[in-house]
Amino acid sequence: MSTETKAPASILIVDDEETVRELLQEGLGSEGYRCKTCSNAPAALKLLERENFDLLLSDIDMPGVSGVELLQDVRAAKHDLDVIMVTGVVDTETAINAIRMGATDYVTKPFNLDEILLIVERTLEKRRLIRENLDYQRNLETRVQERTSELEKKNQEIEELFSELKVAFDEVRQSYQDILEALMAALDTRDTETQGHSLRVSEYTVTISRVMGVVEPELTHIRRGSLLHDVGKIGIPDAIMRKPGKLTEEEWVEMRKHPEIGYQMLQGIEFLEQALPIVIAHQERFDGTGYPNKLAGEQIPLGARIFAAADTLDAMTSNRPYRAALPYEVAHDEIVKYSGKQFDPQVVKAFCSISKDNWTQIQKRVYSELSARGKADKN
Ligand SMILES: [Fe+2]
Structure with a gap:
């Protein structure tokens, strides 16, 4: 709790008549005001330069510099204090004029002390309230500024x-992608027919997906699903995977299990959850003759429908042990031919809108990515 007591208000009395000065000094002093007196305006101005006062009580009619001129000088010097003019009855008009020039009030001579005390008290009280209000506003502004800068700092943090x-997050995400690509590159190496296939086919699938208006986050799910589509081949024995000749019917039964094996392998991995529909459905065909569930049309997830065309494009335009890569045009015609049968016509339409150059660029990009890792084949 503050024990500070308020300093008494200070009053400067300016009057050429000594008796008036003494009367005012004594009367106001007895009420607790701190009073100083001057007999002329220049002396008052000098004192105001050195000391702060709350109130100036000035006679108007003084030899030399008048009270009104003193008022003008005080206002020009921007001294912050109230001014009460004291004037003879005949000078009332001048006093009113002084108020227009910035005086707070005026008293006419002859005055009684009570009248002066009342005006002084009223003026100082009004001044105190204005000051308190100003202080409050300044304090408020300061607090608002402090709060604002605190908030700005927090925002920045x-x-x-x-x-x-x-x-x-981006680093983790990239790590996931790197791990998936490394896994599939390893698998592609095991399956000698398809080196680089997984990464290329996922890039092709994403390219067609974009043309069809697919956006993030769906695009990422499609990218991962098409990258991992054959992960289930890990569960197919080498005797079948690497068999040089044709597979028997029993071997085909085993081979056709790879979408479900892949699905089971990846189940429970949260960040791959949305990619699973592509893994399980990547061997389905638009006309319902695919596997494992013989889904047809839009029963097949969009990503898997897009993947089907991308997969055929890559399979036909890549080197195989038993044949060289076929020209793009052959793959293109094949995909168009099977529109509505193996492939979704909407996907075929989007595929056809992409130029041969575009596919070649993707092939080159994937090739250089794989070369950088030392895993590219000679496609
Ligand atoms: Fe497959």
Whole structure:
């Protein structure tokens, strides 16, 4: 709790008549005001330069510089204090004029002390209230400014944290992608027919998906699903996977299990959950003659329908042990020919809108990515 007591208000009395000065000084002093007196305006101005006062009580009619001129000088010098003019009855008009020039009030001579005390008290009280109000406003402004800068600082900290998190998130996301690509590259190496196939086919699938208006996050799910489509081949014995000749019917039964094996392998991995529909459905055909569930039309997830065309494109335009890569045009015609049978006509339409150059560029990009890892074949 503050024990500070308020300093008494200070009053400067300016009057050329000594008796008036003494009367005012004594009367106001007895009420607790701190009073100083001057007999002329120049002396008052000098004192005001050195000391702060709350109130100036000035006679108007003084030899030399008048009270009105003193008032003008006080206002020009921007001294912050109230001014009460004291004037003879005949000078009332001048006093009113003084108020227009910035005086707070005026008293006419002859005055009684009570009248002066009342005006002084009223003026100082009004001044105190204005000051308190100003202080309150300044205090409020300061607090608002402090709060604002605190909030700005917090905002900046949050933004920094978010960008750090985003960097970390992007790194984790890239790591996931790298792991998936490494896994599939390893699998592609085991299946000598399809080196680089998984990465190429996922890039092809994403390219067609974009043309069909697919956006994130669906695009990422499609990318992962098409990359991992054959992961289930890990569960197919080498005797079948690497068999040089044709597969028997029993061997085909085993081979056709790979979508479900892949699905089971990846189940429970949260970030791949949305990619699973493509893994399980990547061997389905638009006309319902595919496997494992003989889904038809839009029963087949969009990503898997797109994948089917991308897979055929890559299979036909890649080298195989038993034949060289076929020209793009042959693959294109094949895909168009099987529109509505093996492939979704909408997907075929999107596929046809992409130029040969575009596919070649993707092939080259994947090839250089794989070369960088030392895993590219000679396609
Ligand atoms: Fe497959």
